Each structure stands twice: as structure tokens, then as C-alpha cells.
Amino acid sequence: MKAKSSALKFPRAVLNRARRIRLLLMDVDGTMTDGGIRLLSMPDGSFTEMVVFHSQDGVALNLLRRSGVRTGMITGRGSSAVTQRARELGMEFVSMRIHEKLPAFEEILARAGVATEETAYVGDDLPDLVILERVGLAVAVANATTEVKRRAHYTTRARGGDGALREVVELLLRAQGKWDALYPSARA
Numbered sequence: 001m002k003a004k005s006s007a008l009k010f011p012r013a014v015l016n017r018a019r020r021i022r023l024l025l026m027d028v029d030g031t032m033t034d035g036g037i038r039l040l041s042m043p044d045g046s047f048t049e050m051v052v053f054h055s056q057d058g059v060a061l062n063l064l065r066r067s068g069v070r071t072g073m074i075t076g077r078g079s080s081a082v083t084q085r086a087r088e089l090g091m092e093f094v095s096m097r098i099h100e101k102l103p104a105f106e107e108i109l110a111r112a113g114v115a116t117e118e119t120a121y122v123g124d125d126l127p128d129l130v131i132l133e134r135v136g137l138a139v140a141v142a143n144a145t146t147e148v149k150r151r152a153h154y155t156t157r158a159r160g161g162d163g164a165l166r167e168v169v170e171l172l173l174r175a176q177g178k179w180d181a182l183y184p185s186a187r188a
Contacts, residue, residue, distance in 0.1 A: 010171050017136055017175075020136055021119065021137055021175075022114050023069065023119045024064060024069055024071050024119075025071070025093065025108065025121045025122075026072075026074075027128050029076075029077060030143070032073070032082075032085070032165065033053060034143075034160060035143070051082060054162055057166050060165060062186075064172065065089070071092065072091050072095070073095065074098055074104045075098065076099055079096075092112075117136035120135060120139060123141075124141045124160050125144065125148060126147060139156065140154070141158070142155060142156050154171065
């Protein structure tokens with residue numbers, strides 16, 4: 001008996017855009033995470049930050065990197081936890097504490113040697129609009145603001161920090177005909 005397919009279905013126009021993608025960039029808070037900022041008070045009066053990432057996003061981003069699509073992040077905040085996660089995922093481009101995202105985006109494109117139409121960006125909030133309006137594939141997470149969703153070519157079913165990046169990776173790899181060959185070799 002043949003197993004029932006659980007594959008996500010993507011619109012043809014979105015698949016056409018996804019075929020050309022060679023670089024996936026993303027915001028962090030609200031995209032790689034659920035958007036919550038968790039500051040934990042310590043007994044001495046100091047604080048520490050806790051950042052929560054979804055494991056399925058990590059597995060998927062590792063698959064994407066193995067497919068040859070490069071990855072990176074552009075975020076207004078920065079933390080050692082985010083730096084560590086980017087390292088674990090082999091992200092090539094990491095721009096943190098960036099208050100104006102467009103110059104960082106343009107610098108990454110120049111370093112990567114890719115065109116805007118070969119770039120996808122995943123965002124959730126107003127600071128992401130400047131990039132979403134330029135890329136070949138603009139993606140909003142399910143819990144993105146209305147303004148971001150209006151400008152996106154695709155809105156994920158999953159919320160940021162809850163598998164949205166996993167969904168984006170499947171979109172890219174299916175569009176590029178690489179999903180079936182790669183997913184059986186997924187590893188943590």
C-alpha cells in the first residue's frame with residue numbers, strides 16, 4: 001500500500017520564484033524565534049537572555065546548506081545565543097545589531113555574488129519591509145504583521161519559531177527538485 005503524501009502544496013508562481021533562489025536570508029526575532037524576548041533576572045540583580053529556537057528549523061537549514069543554497073541572518077538585536085545558533089547551522093552571513101537592514105543586505109549580496117532575484121528573505125515585522133520589497137522571494141511567517149504579509153509572495157502556515165523556516169526550506173528544495181533526494185539524509 002502506498003503511503004499518503006503529507007507534502008505541502010505551494011502555489012505555482014511561488015515555486016517559479018523559489019527555483020532561482022541561491023541565498024536565503026532571514027530576520028531572527030519572530031522568524032527564527034517566536035518573537036518573545038526572555039530576560040531572566042539573576043539573584044545578584046543582573047540578567048541573562050534566553051533564546052528559544054525550533055529544532056525542525058535547524059534540521060531543515062542544515063539540509064538547505066547541503067543543497068548548495070547559502071544562508072544568513074540580518075537582525076537588529078544580537079546575542080551570544082544567536083551567534084552560537086548561526087555557527088551550529090553553518091550560516092555564512094551573520095549581521096547583528098543592524099538598525100538599518102538595507103545596507104547590510106546589499107553588502108551580503110555583494111559578498112555572495114548573487115542578484116536580488118536569486119535571494120529569498122523571511123521576515124515578520126516592519127523593519128523587514130525594505131528587504132522584502134527587493135528580493136526574488138519574499139516570505140512572511142504566519143504571525144507576521146499585516147504590512148509584511150501584504151508584501152510577501154508567500155506566507156507560511158507555521159508561525160515564526162515554530163517550524164516556519166522548515167516550511168520555507170521545503171518550498172525551496174521542492175521547487176529546485178532536491179527535496180526527495182535530500183530529506184532521507186536529514187540529520188540533527
